[in-house]
Amino acid sequence: MSTQRLLHGVCLAVVALALAACGDNTQPAGSSPTGSPTTNAASKPINVGFIQTGSESAWRAANTNSVKSEAEKRGIKLNFISGEGSVDKQRAAMSTLIAQGVDVIILDPLQNFGWDPSLKAAKNANIPVIIADRAIDSSPDLYVCFIGSNFDEEGQRVGEWLAKKTDGKAQIVEIEGQNGSAAAVDRKKGFEEAIAKYPGMKVIASKSGEFETAQGKQVMEAFLKNPDLKGMTAVFAHNDDMALGAIQAIKEAGKQPGKDLLIVSVDGEKAMVQAIANGEANCTVECKPLLGPALFDAAEKVAAGQKVEAKQYSKEELFDSSNAAQAVKERQY
Numbered sequence: 001m002s003t004q005r006l007l008h009g010v011c012l013a014v015v016a017l018a019l020a021a022c023g024d025n026t027q028p029a030g031s032s033p034t035g036s037p038t039t040n041a042a043s044k045p046i047n048v049g050f051i052q053t054g055s056e057s058a059w060r061a062a063n064t065n066s067v068k069s070e071a072e073k074r075g076i077k078l079n080f081i082s083g084e085g086s087v088d089k090q091r092a093a094m095s096t097l098i099a100q101g102v103d104v105i106i107l108d109p110l111q112n113f114g115w116d117p118s119l120k121a122a123k124n125a126n127i128p129v130i131i132a133d134r135a136i137d138s139s140p141d142l143y144v145c146f147i148g149s150n151f152d153e154e155g156q157r158v159g160e161w162l163a164k165k166t167d168g169k170a171q172i173v174e175i176e177g178q179n180g181s182a183a184a185v186d187r188k189k190g191f192e193e194a195i196a197k198y199p200g201m202k203v204i205a206s207k208s209g210e211f212e213t214a215q216g217k218q219v220m221e222a223f224l225k226n227p228d229l230k231g232m233t234a235v236f237a238h239n240d241d242m243a244l245g246a247i248q249a250i251k252e253a254g255k256q257p258g259k260d261l262l263i264v265s266v267d268g269e270k271a272m273v274q275a276i277a278n279g280e281a282n283c284t285v286e287c288k289p290l291l292g293p294a295l296f297d298a299a300e301k302v303a304a305g306q307k308v309e310a311k312q313y314s315k316e317e318l319f320d321s322s323n324a325a326q327a328v329k330e331r332q333y
Ligand code: AHR
Pocket: 056, 057, 058, 059, 060, 133, 134, 183, 211, 238, 239, 240, 241, 266, 267, 287
């Protein structure tokens, strides 16, 4: 072999070794090529801002507990801000968290529209936003992912259950959730889609009870007093708290909830599952509030520059007289 060819071979070997040493960029974020931890965002406790809707229901209380306890468990620094039922307060909270420069913002939006300016501001400040619980109509480019429930499907499942129970014949009064919230808009849509297949099923009155027990009761009292609604046979409430308020109103009017009037709703709260077991309500489709673990899994990944699934829906059950007595023993909220 000539000296020139030998030198060429040595050079190739050196280049190959050098490439092998610096060419592997597939290691997980947060570790060096040798596997030892680095000091990037993933290895520091992250700073998360969480914007809650308010405290309208037992579901919301369980959701807040799940978020706070999970953050504490993981050593995440949490700036929890309640919108107290006001979209303006939620928008102001977005501005506050952007100014603070948190690592990730988690937003549980009261309304499903009007979020573009806040989301654009977060994007300009390089702060990723995770949408929790209630979906929004903004372009998915403006936020990282959505984690919550499929409200449309929840409404459909309630509608289908009622159709089966009544052989497709029901005069329904509807107690809606917060105006403009995805939980109210999509549950209504899903329910209407399901009952549209049955000409004998009709929604004869609808009014918002704002997802609150007291307001659900007031709406039901007004329905019961309205002579035009004498023929009602079923109540569809967009959440369990309002259904429980409606049950009180029906009892006070001297009627039997669950028998004289069928009661169906969404959430799967322990008190509602108990009411079904007692025969005072008929069906609830679960909506999972315990989102803390999934939200912070996503927040930690995003802060570490990793990809997350764009849409993550919870798996949810349906409770009726067939399983309520057993299920109530295991319900956590
Ligand atoms: O967004 C989820 C809904 O909001 C729940 O069904 C309701 O109980 C809550 O207040």
